[in-house]
Amino acid sequence: MVPRIAALLLSGVALLQNVQAQTVPVTDLVGTWSSKSNSTLTGDGFYDPVNEKFTEPKHTGISYSFTADGFYESAYYRAIANPVSPKCPKGIIQWQHGSFEKLANGSLVLKPIKVDGRQLYSDPCQYKNAIYTRYNTTDHFKQYTVAMDGYRKTVQRLDLYGQDGAPLMPLYLAYSPPKMLPTTTLNPLVTETAKAGKVKRGDMPLSYGTQLNRNTKVMADQWWWFGVFLTASGGVLYLFF
Numbered sequence: 001m002v003p004r005i006a007a008l009l010l011s012g013v014a015l016l017q018n019v020q021a022q023t024v025p026v027t028d029l030v031g032t033w034s035s036k037s038n039s040t041l042t043g044d045g046f047y048d049p050v051n052e053k054f055t056e057p058k059h060t061g062i063s064y065s066f067t068a069d070g071f072y073e074s075a076y077y078r079a080i081a082n083p084v085s086p087k088c089p090k091g092i093i094q095w096q097h098g099s100f101e102k103l104a105n106g107s108l109v110l111k112p113i114k115v116d117g118r119q120l121y122s123d124p125c126q127y128k129n130a131i132y133t134r135y136n137t138t139d140h141f142k143q144y145t146v147a148m149d150g151y152r153k154t155v156q157r158l159d160l161y162g163q164d165g166a167p168l169m170p171l172y173l174a175y176s177p178p179k180m181l182p183t184t185t186l187n188p189l190v191t192e193t194a195k196a197g198k199v200k201r202g203d204m205p206l207s208y209g210t211q212l213n214r215n216t217k218v219m220a221d222q223w224w225w226f227g228v229f230l231t232a233s234g235g236v237l238y239l240f241f
Helices: 002-021 221-232
Strands: 031-034 053-055 061-066 071-080 090-102 108-112 118-122 130-135 139-148 156-162 171-175 203-205 210-218
Touching: 061 171, 090 130
Parallel strands: 130 210
Antiparallel strands: 031 061, 031 171, 053 203, 061 071, 071 090, 090 108, 090 118, 108 139, 118 130, 139 156, 156 171
């Protein structure tokens, strides 16, 4: 009798896990969302995959874009304070895209195309050049809410909550339909080297003071939430090349 009850309990747990793992349709997320500065936005104005180049936004911030058929794109521009040397702030610019799922329990899983993600890390007091690498991390959000903002009465607001339940900074609907690069693989492992050209402030191509290790996976999680906090505080990033 006891083994039978145990078997029934185990089958019930398995059924519950299967239900939670099922994906559900998403319509309320569709569009491009940006933090309050509305300066950091997904799309070709942030990252140029052909020339391997980031364009530095005027202000730090976060942006996410979602489509109705399950694709996403993310753009991050964060400042990292240096308490030991305040004159040496660090900065991270990150871009990813791929597919996402909304599970039955309301959580979101964002799975990037591994070879396409890019990161530019700047530490001017430590390195002469910024470090430009591939970047790949799967994002998990415990839940999210979409509602009209209490202050901007005509603007929709997206609140994302990390896997630990901590909220990210609020995001506001900037474009609908979303402003995104193509959702297919943009940078396969074998690519042509970007051509050198004139460089102005804000343009950070592969050929100018950067290094790309195409087999390197950079994990910057230790700076993730700290950088988001600084972004919310209006931190300003200065990049020196």
